[in-house]
Amino acid sequence: MAQPLKRSNAPFFWLLFGAGGTLAALIGPMLVFLTGVGAPLDLVSADLLDYARVLALSRHWLAKAFLFATVTLFLWHAMHRIFHTLHDFGVHAGAGLKILCYGTALAGTVIAAWALLAVGF
Amino acid sequence: MSTPRTYLRPMRGWWRENPFLLRYMVREVTAVLVAAYALVLLAGLACLALGAPSYAAWLRFLKHPFTVGFHVVTLLVFLYHTWSWFEIMPKTMPAVFVGRYRLPGAAITAAGLAAAVLCCLALLGVALWLSR
Numbered sequence: 001m002a003q004p005l006k007r008s009n010a011p012f013f014w015l016l017f018g019a020g021g022t023l024a025a026l027i028g029p030m031l032v033f034l035t036g037v038g039a040p041l042d043l044v045s046a047d048l049l050d051y052a053r054v055l056a057l058s059r060h061w062l063a064k065a066f067l068f069a070t071v072t073l074f075l076w077h078a079m080h081r082i083f084h085t086l087h088d089f090g091v092h093a094g095a096g097l098k099i100l101c102y103g104t105a106l107a108g109t110v111i112a113a114w115a116l117l118a119v120g121f
Numbered sequence: 122m123s124t125p126r127t128y129l130r131p132m133r134g135w136w137r138e139n140p141f142l143l144r145y146m147v148r149e150v151t152a153v154l155v156a157a158y159a160l161v162l163l164a165g166l167a168c169l170a171l172g173a174p175s176y177a178a179w180l181r182f183l184k185h186p187f188t189v190g191f192h193v194v195t196l197l198v199f200l201y202h203t204w205s206w207f208e209i210m211p212k213t214m215p216a217v218f219v220g221r222y223r224l225p226g227a228a229i230t231a232a233g234l235a236a237a238v239l240c241c242l243a244l245l246g247v248a249l250w251l252s253r
Contacts, residue, residue: 018213024155025206025233028199030241032158034248035165036192040184044245045252049183051169051176057251058169071162078156085149088136108163115163118170 013080013102020077023070031070058119068116072109079105148205154198157191207233 038044047053057063083101087093136142161183168179182188210233211226218224 021206025203026237026240027244029196029203030244032192032196032199036195040189044248048252049180051173054169071159074155074159078152081149081152112163112166115166115170
């Protein structure tokens, strides 16, 4: 008797990969410019990433959701892609590699959730 | 029983032999810098939660010339990610039909790139508004 097909967890990871890739494609360049180049060189406005301003921002539910989605989806996107691209460099997908890649993304998700809860509301 | 010693074609550097495969590889490897940038942001969030001194240390890290250089490279890689993400989108999403006609791939790519420009401008507007 034919075994019923085992449900795959691939669509779940692929969904996170697609969501993260789309978010990175839509806002990534400007976000990197703002936090990585504009803010440190004071190109946009003085002290764009000022502590009090960013702290107040991170306490707003909408900014919390944005920051959480950005950090975690970028990570899930990147770790999924790295997991599958390592195959092309001769490192073949296995349970260990899968745990390492998705585990990194999961750890980042937990840390982001903790930080965004710890800054208060 | 001994295992048969079959010939295995060496696969080293297979992607360097064809511009299409090279583009594929560059596209996939952008993920390394996307991950690195996500970790920089994650460190910022953690430092924010740990308090003002930690956050100040993170800002000093951002101002270091090496970090700025890293972000300039990351910015170029993200621009390539945006381009390549929408370039392949006609192949990664289900076909879209307008009436009887299938929407051409170039239209999907153009719409995606236009959306990215709008989203980036909106994000810049929000950042300017927040720091007014």
